[in-house]
Amino acid sequence: MTGTGEREARAALCAAAEPGDAFLNRIIDHAGASAALAAVRTGRLPGGLEAGEGEVRRLEQWRIRLGASAPEEDLAVCKEMDVRLVCPGDPEWPTTLDDLGAARPYALWLRGPGDLRYGCLRSVAVVGSRGASAYGLRVAAELGAELAERDWTVISGGALGVDAAAHRGALAADGPTVAVFANGVDVPYPAANDGLFAEMARRALLISESPPGTPPQRLRFLVRNRVIAALSRGTVIVEAERRSGALNTASWARRLGRSLMVVPGQVDSRSSVGCLRLLREDPDAILVTGSADVIEVVGRIGADLAPQPSSPVLPRDRLDPATRAVLESLPARGSAGPAQLAAKAGMDLATVNGKLGLLSAGGFIERAANGWRLTRAARSRDY
Known part of the structure; x- marks a missing residue:
């Protein structure tokens, strides 16, 4: 202490x-x-x-x-606004910040009921473009909500776009989230997120290296990115333009040995240029498409594996081997008689006639002038 x-x-x-x-x-x-x-x-x-x-x-x-x-006044404001100062060695100080070495914060100002050190034990940074597309906003909100539902703390920068969407997603799931400010925790910036910050001060956590009342300064937005990366076990870049500040967070994640994850975007989208470049050029960047992928990367080895994607089960998959063999014997176009199908399938005529009845009842085939043919539905790959 x-x-x-x-x-x-x-x-x-x-x-x-x-x-x-x-x-x-x-x-x-x-x-x-x-x-x-x-x-x-x-x-x-x-x-x-x-x-x-x-x-x-x-x-x-x-x-x-x-x-x-006026540092004495800063501490007095803390008492009035329920803001607390956390220093290295305090119970709430996250030891992961010590990985920053000579760039470690001197102290942190915290506002909100969340416990910073406990929350960072299972935490993921979700960052991206301020001018996010509808796709980026949806992905960020879903990631925030799904991670929060699994008791993972969502850390971001409180900015417009991806950051705010991730925070809101976590709050919607009634989960933990942390916003790292480049200004005082009592200064709502950007002003458009005032309501979000008020809700986070009531239910989550706002933190800053700057004393209360400090206005935003351009260079400090890049400087605070190192804190976002250091607090989390991994960083997810949802969308990033060519010169996005999220790429600076990505560089800090790599430097600190944290997992770097990237959500792929459209190849012709300006908001995805930075993400696609990371995936192409950075051998450590891991492509993720949802919260299960993220948790597999940052979770416990062997215990938090994402489920393997399964292929859809089609009606023809439920057929027994003999019936499927008769179905595969029918031509893609035109029709064939039972004798032709029996020869192609390598079966006796009686067995083939029985299977043709089953296939007809299942909607796979229909009668034609010269025998049997595939229905329009059965010619589709999805049947």
Whole structure:
């Protein structure tokens, strides 16, 4: 459990520095968050650490930002809005975030009743294009709902399109879902998802590396993708354009050794260009078509296998071998008499006549001027 001083220091560092800065994490790992905060305030590094010219400039930038921030007020807002600060070492801190190493968050701000660490034990990231097609929205919603029904937490970024559809699918199934924000957990962005976020704050979980009140910043949307990938056991890309941010999440999933799964799309769809490129060029990308495929990839080895797709059972499949042999003896077009069919099937005439009666009763054949012929239905591959 993180002490009060360290907790307050981490809250201040969240306000002063960009998320996941390797230099700041190096100071924290070396001397602790309180010493790192002191270094920001004074510009003097703890003993045993050296900094390059660019890192010294960052210390000065953080000092200026720290002067304009109010971490004490951030913590006060937490109490008012039922927002909590979770730090490394806390019971709710997911240890999977430690896989980020020097890019690990300093702390996380959480809003909602969900338990982050418990939820991440069985979790899948579902991400994709903001401008998703109707196909992408449907697939994302179905994945969210079906994964939630199987008690898998659905993690995404709360954006328009695929992200929001996945969250809504999980909520519709009354299952767990987590939105990772690039802004404060009390700032509804995009505004069109305000209702979704309100429902998630009541039933699920909103998280951010930024203190309450922080507005969205463009670069932080890419930075937060590493958290989405690290929290989950695997990432599913539903739709992605050529320059989609979802591809950045995919690269983090690969870097962290997480499973990378891709839903195939139409070859002429702009929203599927990124997905198809991943499937073509990335040997680690796994094609998935539904929740069963996803769970087989991220679930327990040998216990969560997807069922094998089965071929449809056709009426002719239910015929006994002898009757099927007579049916196969009939020409695809035209007709044939019983004697011809007996010779072709290698059976006696009496047996063939008996089978012809069964086939006629089953709607497979009908009488013709010169014997028997296939019905229109039997000429179809689906009969």
